[in-house]
Amino acid sequence: MGRRYFGTDGVRGVAGEPPLTPAFVLRLGQAAGAYFRAQTPRPVVLLGKDTRLSCDLLEAALAAGLMSQGVRVEHLGVLPTPGVAYLTQRLGATAGVMISASHNPYQDNGIKFFSHQGHKLPDEAEAEIEALLERDFPTDGIGSVSDFREAERMYLDFLLAKGSSLEGLRIVLDTANGATYRLAPRLFQRLGAEVFVMFNTPDGRNINKNCGSTHTAFLRNQVVEMGFDLGVAFDGDGDRAILVDRKGREFHGDHVLYLNALTRREPGVVGTLMSNMGLEVKLREAGINFYRTAVGDRYVYEKLKASGLTLGGEQSGHIIFLDHAPTGDGLLTAILTLSAMRASGRDLSEWYEALPMYPQQLKNVRVKDKERIMQHPELHQAIKEAEQALEGQGRVNVRPSGTEPLVRVMVEGPEGVIEAVSSRLVGLVERLDRSP
Incomplete structure (x- = not known):
């Protein structure tokens, strides 16, 4: 079965325009609810969102559709995408849903589903949900909705357990006016870093606007001008992280893979067709195999699983540490990379210079x-x-x-x-x- 609405990262579009109209999202909720109801008689779906203006509208429509099929919906509130994936697995929910368009501008939005294991739904499952959209949906049981108020605390506790002391580091954080705006400062401060936070006042329209992982110019200037040790920029939904060294240079996903591959002594690393040849050459010099996939974190994940490897990702800063989490996580990427940097005894700028990039x-x-x-x-x-x-x-x-x-x-x-x-x-x- 083919897919008409689902792309490489869920259903995407301009909010309020097809396919992301309230009527369609209601129907999508009904189709997804029927799909999950076929798996278990009492499905529970966790529902998270980022900070863009249209999230409340789409959340209400999707929740109504799910509940019309007897699903119990638990609202997680504003939470990074990987937080939704983690809690779906941790709480034993039937599925998780994130309403976000990641690094796109606020006018865009998207709906992404996670399985009970915290993985993105496979293509086959998305095709089945699309097929169900053609059906008529009488109300099949009435579900319920509630707020799960422990979501942010539980996800923060998970991250703290993965990190190590960052005491003595002075860090600038750019939270893209997005889903990490509360969590990122708390996480880095709890790990002991001195933190200066930028772009952490979301108003529904300023998510990713000239900030975040796709717009690092201001962050790079601030790190240099204010004399900080490094900077970290997240995207709107928090599944990516781009670091900046003390000289204001962008330490992107290829650098992150190189640093972690060497410090973790990985046998192999998975990148994509967009990964720089410089990374491939340097990894092979270190005796580490390098594999390329099509662009998209789901393909990186599939190759990691098939190869029995644990580290892979993209230049965009979407990195998967499969031994820690089932999906890319910007906050996790940042703290694991900085912990590895400190353990290596080398500054981020030294690691940057150790990986010459091909133009x-x-x-x-x-x-x-x-x-x-x-x-x-x-x-x-x-x-x-x-x-x-x-x-x-x-x-x-x-x-x-x-x-x-x-x-x-x-x-x-x-x-x-x-x-x-x-x-x-x-x-x-x-x-x-x-x-x-």
Whole structure:
């Protein structure tokens, strides 16, 4: 069965527009409720959200749909996505749901489901829920709703148990006006760090706005100007973390994987097609195998499970420590990485310099129909020619975004070559988008 509404990270879109209208989300809740009811006669679903304006509306519609199928809904309130995944597993719930569009602007939103094990629902389960959307849904039992007020405390306790002392470190935190705005300062302060917090006053519209893991310029400047040891930026739903060293350099997911792979003495690491070749080369020099998957944390997770490995992730800062949690967790990534850094006796800036990166250009091209462009034979031929131009010294990856109307063009290789190669591919995508 194919999927019409579910993408790589749940159902995404502009809140209030199809498919994220209240009527559709109500129906989605009914379909999901019927699916969970088939698994257990008394399903319990945990429901969390980030800070964007539309979350309350979508939460109400989804909860109503679930309850119409006899589901007991437990509201977790504002909580990072990995917190929802953790509590779903910890409390033995039937499923968990997060309402968030992650690093996207406030106008967007999304609905993501987790299994009772805290993993994202597999593609097959999402396809089954979509098939149920075609049914009529009479009320099948009446569920209930309540607030689970211990959610934030339990998740914080879990994180504290995973961290070690950060005493003596001076850290700037950027919480993206998102789901970590309360938890992040409390976590780092409880671990002993001196903390300065920015972008921690959400108003429903400022989530990810010129801040967070996708907009680190202000954080990088603040770390340098204020003389802090490092900075940490989270995204809107808290499943990503980007670190900044004392020199204001972005310590992204590839750096995090390298530091943790060496300090944890991992036999292998899983990255994606977007992982820098510099990481692959340095890991192999250290005797550590490196595996690539399609872009998306679910594919990283599947490869980790299939290979019996525990560490993998993406440049975006979405890192999975499978021996600690079933999904990527920005707060967990930050405290584990800083604990490993301190144990190594090397500063974050030293680890940054230990991993030279191959030049890489990533350009996002906004388009009307990304699938049509990706299937165009002229683009396939241009990619082949671009790879030949790099003469085995680099990589080309052109792919559609899983969550936005974008085609992402990545070219990696010698600095004097990649600009021209990238420009040709971007120009072609723009031309194909304009053509009928």
